[in-house]
Amino acid sequence: xxxxxxxxxTYSTLVLSTxxxxxxxxxxxxxxxxxxxSVANAGFMAIGAYSxxxxxxxxxxxxxxxxxxxxxxxxxxxxxIGVPTLRLSGVYLAMATLxxxxxxxxxxxxxxxxxxxxxGLNGIPQLVGVFEVITSVAVALYVFLRLAHSRIGRTITAIxxxxxxxxxxxxxxxxxxxxxxxxxxxxxxLAGALNAHFTFFISPNEYGFERAVEILAxxxxxxxxxxxxxxxxxxxxxxxxxxxxxxxxxRPLINGVILIMIILYSPKGLWDGLQTLLRRVRP
Amino acid sequence: MLAQQIINGLSxxxxxxxxxxxxxxxxxxxxxxxxxxxAIFMIGAYAxxxxxxxxHFSLLPAIFVAALVTGVAGWILDKLIFAPLRARRxxxxxxxxxxxxxxxxxxSIIEGYFGSENLRFPLDTLPSSTLSLASxxxxxxxxxxxxxxxxxxxxxxxxxxxxxxxxxxxALAESPKAAxxxxxxxxxxxxxxxxxASILGGVSGVLIALYTNSVFPHMGQPMLHKGIxxxxxxxxxxxxxxxxGGFFLxxxxxxxxxxxxxxxxxxxxxxxxxxxxxxxxxxLFGQAPxxxx
Amino acid sequence: MKFxxxxxxxxxxxxxxxxxxxxxxxxxQIKIGIAEALTGNASxxxxxxxxxxxxxxxxxAASGGxxxxxxxLVIEDEQGKKEEAINVFKKLIFQDKVVLLFGPTLSNxxxxxxxxxxxxxxxxxxxxxxxxxxxSIGNYVFRNSVTEADILPATLKAAAQKTGFSKVAVxxxxxDIFTRSGYDNFKxxxxxxxxxxxxxETFAKGDVDFKPQLTKIKGTNPDAIVLSALVAEGAPIMVxxxxxxxxxxxxxxxxxxxxxVFELARDYSDNLWVGSPWSVESSTAENKRFVAAYKKAYGTxxxxxxxxxxxxxxxxxxxxxxxxxxxxxxxxRRALRDALPAVQWNGxxxxxxxxxxIGRDGKPAGYDAVQTAIxxxxxxxxxxxxx
Numbered sequence: 001x002x003x004x005x006x007x008x009x010t011y012s013t014l015v016l017s018t019x020x021x022x023x024x025x026x027x028x029x030x031x032x033x034x035x036x037x038s039v040a041n042a043g044f045m046a047i048g049a050y051s052x053x054x055x056x057x058x059x060x061x062x063x064x065x066x067x068x069x070x071x072x073x074x075x076x077x078x079x080x081i082g083v084p085t086l087r088l089s090g091v092y093l094a095m096a097t098l099x100x101x102x103x104x105x106x107x108x109x110x111x112x113x114x115x116x117x118x119x120g121l122n123g124i125p126q127l128v129g130v131f132e133v134i135t136s137v138a139v140a141l142y143v144f145l146r147l148a149h150s151r152i153g154r155t156i157t158a159i160x161x162x163x164x165x166x167x168x169x170x171x172x173x174x175x176x177x178x179x180x181x182x183x184x185x186x187x188x189x190l191a192g193a194l195n196a197h198f199t200f201f202i203s204p205n206e207y208g209f210e211r212a213v214e215i216l217a218x219x220x221x222x223x224x225x226x227x228x229x230x231x232x233x234x235x236x237x238x239x240x241x242x243x244x245x246x247x248x249x250x251r252p253l254i255n256g257v258i259l260i261m262i263i264l265y266s267p268k269g270l271w272d273g274l275q276t277l278l279r280r281v282r283p
Numbered sequence: 284m285l286a287q288q289i290i291n292g293l294s295x296x297x298x299x300x301x302x303x304x305x306x307x308x309x310x311x312x313x314x315x316x317x318x319x320x321x322a323i324f325m326i327g328a329y330a331x332x333x334x335x336x337x338x339h340f341s342l343l344p345a346i347f348v349a350a351l352v353t354g355v356a357g358w359i360l361d362k363l364i365f366a367p368l369r370a371r372r373x374x375x376x377x378x379x380x381x382x383x384x385x386x387x388x389x390x391s392i393i394e395g396y397f398g399s400e401n402l403r404f405p406l407d408t409l410p411s412s413t414l415s416l417a418s419x420x421x422x423x424x425x426x427x428x429x430x431x432x433x434x435x436x437x438x439x440x441x442x443x444x445x446x447x448x449x450x451x452x453x454a455l456a457e458s459p460k461a462a463x464x465x466x467x468x469x470x471x472x473x474x475x476x477x478x479x480a481s482i483l484g485g486v487s488g489v490l491i492a493l494y495t496n497s498v499f500p501h502m503g504q505p506m507l508h509k510g511i512x513x514x515x516x517x518x519x520x521x522x523x524x525x526x527x528g529g530f531f532l533x534x535x536x537x538x539x540x541x542x543x544x545x546x547x548x549x550x551x552x553x554x555x556x557x558x559x560x561x562x563x564x565x566x567l568f569g570q571a572p573x574x575x576x
Numbered sequence: 577m578k579f580x581x582x583x584x585x586x587x588x589x590x591x592x593x594x595x596x597x598x599x600x601x602x603x604x605q606i607k608i609g610i611a612e613a614l615t616g617n618a619s620x621x622x623x624x625x626x627x628x629x630x631x632x633x634x635x636x637a638a639s640g641g642x643x644x645x646x647x648x649l650v651i652e653d654e655q656g657k658k659e660e661a662i663n664v665f666k667k668l669i670f671q672d673k674v675v676l677l678f679g680p681t682l683s684n685x686x687x688x689x690x691x692x693x694x695x696x697x698x699x700x701x702x703x704x705x706x707x708x709x710x711x712s713i714g715n716y717v718f719r720n721s722v723t724e725a726d727i728l729p730a731t732l733k734a735a736a737q738k739t740g741f742s743k744v745a746v747x748x749x750x751x752d753i754f755t756r757s758g759y760d761n762f763k764x765x766x767x768x769x770x771x772x773x774x775x776x777e778t779f780a781k782g783d784v785d786f787k788p789q790l791t792k793i794k795g796t797n798p799d800a801i802v803l804s805a806l807v808a809e810g811a812p813i814m815v816x817x818x819x820x821x822x823x824x825x826x827x828x829x830x831x832x833x834x835x836x837v838f839e840l841a842r843d844y845s846d847n848l849w850v851g852s853p854w855s856v857e858s859s860t861a862e863n864k865r866f867v868a869a870y871k872k873a874y875g876t877x878x879x880x881x882x883x884x885x886x887x888x889x890x891x892x893x894x895x896x897x898x899x900x901x902x903x904x905x906x907x908x909r910r911a912l913r914d915a916l917p918a919v920q921w922n923g924x925x926x927x928x929x930x931x932x933x934i935g936r937d938g939k940p941a942g943y944d945a946v947q948t949a950i951x952x953x954x955x956x957x958x959x960x961x962x963x
Binding site: 006009010011012013014017109110117118119120122123126199200201203204205206241242245248249251252 | 614615616652653655658659660662663666667669670671684687688691692696707708709713750751752753755756757936
């Protein structure tokens, strides 16, 4: 078992990061599946992280409670801004949610007395391990897989295909969109809270534009036709820098090239691409 | 102090407007959020720098080199990335993610070749004359940036309104299918748009590199953020919007710093952004989002 | 059942002993890990740091190594990102089994990754981390980068004395941990010295235009401008200030101590006061040798990051010379940690020794740097040392 111990010592953080990235990918999957081009998840991740950390740093809050608070805080903010923002669609929604993420970052930066501002919060207790991360991912995945085949899942697919027709069928499209948005936010908040508790330190700059774009990339690369796409996207984006480690200075370059290749050859995402490939092999 | 802050607002606004012009063009015609625009902007700066340092060009020829290099880059971007994705009827976000990949690649190539430190143009590249105007200091570069932004906007508006290419572009922006039916060479026009937008980005890169005295591989990133804000405020896809939006954002930032407090600058800018999105999502000059046929 | 399991267990143990421990004792190389930002936004510092390390390691190798043993540098890129820093630290500690770890480049990354080294009981030696909350992590955390808290008061005092300013304006970057903690230290030093502040303005990393803030500052009539910035923003700030007709002196933090300020702010770079433990102009024999060797190897003049990395390698080597490596990784790492605090060294950055810091729980923790500040002012593209 020594190799397992050695593997775990070296790669435990990587595995945990993969888990939280899959959660983030799922959080954007749920909004993309509903046809919402929302890029706000980095902002929700920040809200989740900071809420949970402020609790565990200053009070004796048990981890599950702190995680829940993180998720709920993100969800509440989503509810608040969701109602006006979801009136927008397409690229406008994308831009609005991107702007939201930046606003969150700036607010955290300026609320120095509470959040430490640019100095961040450090010395976060290391409370999260494999159990918490795997459980969260497993539960989220299970719920989405069940939903995908249920009536709710079909409604959501219908909304993403043609909102007007769905509305005409008597379904409350706005409510569905809001629910997807809020659930996505809660997941992102949970991911943020989890991530904070195995990386010792958080600061506003890690939840900015780069993070939002990374989450988006995970969602698009994995594909939105199935929650498994999110798993694929999250895992790939986390693992890629590690796999490319031997490339030295060329690492970012190859990273970029791989991103481009994946999109060019499988624009609907890797999961979809794999399915197409499998269908060709197994007619 | 007000006079100086007005000049500051005009030049900062000009900087933002120049960048946003190219960005909004790609969005308006190709319907792609081109996140590689920042990288193209950066390439323009480096191309001009190289021309000046290695070939000892003076400023104007160096700008021409920048335009050439970024024009080619824009053409390659369309041929290699946008066109194949169009052919495959890829989902909306796919080209955007691809441009992220392009941006990473370009920054990494430049970093590998030039290093990651800030570089600058030699001092004599620019005349350093400063004018004093009603207790404000205006320099040659300020005037040029503002002037160029206005000139380019005027030029583009003229082309769009009064030339056949402009008509074709407008048709394309409205509906590529209809435009194709009407005999417009859609593929070629898409390519041309990408080229023009990239040239705009590249030239603004040179000017801003001169303005800030620094050239570094990631210089496009902060501009991209601001560019997105400008395009939202001014309206996506509209040339006037890019200009007005740029100056509007520039003034908003400058006046916030001057009269409210510099640490509120970004908060105010984004607050404005948010309000525009909620009250008038299309932006000042944009068209209300319509479902595409 | 029990019998065969025990037999397998002991066979495994033998296997491990033969192939795990023995090779370590047989190796004549000392493995040192270096985790710095070699790509990404912080890479200009990381690359300079790496050059400093490699220069020092090369010189040590040329003069016979450490008690006859060679140094093996295992260099990894942590990209300036905290998760990468953690992953890289873990790889170096558990996979490469280094006896000591240098890095990471940014204070942000250090706060995330140093706890990993502390928990694994491996010395982590930072050469560019200056923020709070790092050495308080634990007694395996060392750094030779002098914090702003120690340098800024000296700089301000010297500058105030020589130029006679009594009120200043403050300008700092509020979204970066380095410039932000620099500001906190400036604020405290200004209060202690009873120097008035006319206005405090902020900017963000990546900003291109500082004229609005500078215009406002000009309007409040200060005698000098205190600037907490890195050169990327600091140089344009100086240029734009001069263009606006502001001729006041600038007092800068650590970040402005870089020869790049002359390239980037040419003709506008005069009258900048900076304090730092190191100056490229310092005429000590050790520094002259370092600067010459660096120029010869890399073709450019070194900066503070390279100098501190260079000295750090020598400081670590000094501690290692006193040890006899037993071949047992845990014991060696512990011995190194025990030997390091007592090291005193006179290198390119001058006389150096460690001082223990207090941890978060009030008990003694990691080790900070003790060095005297050199106060300089720029004049015609040179740093002129003020005595």
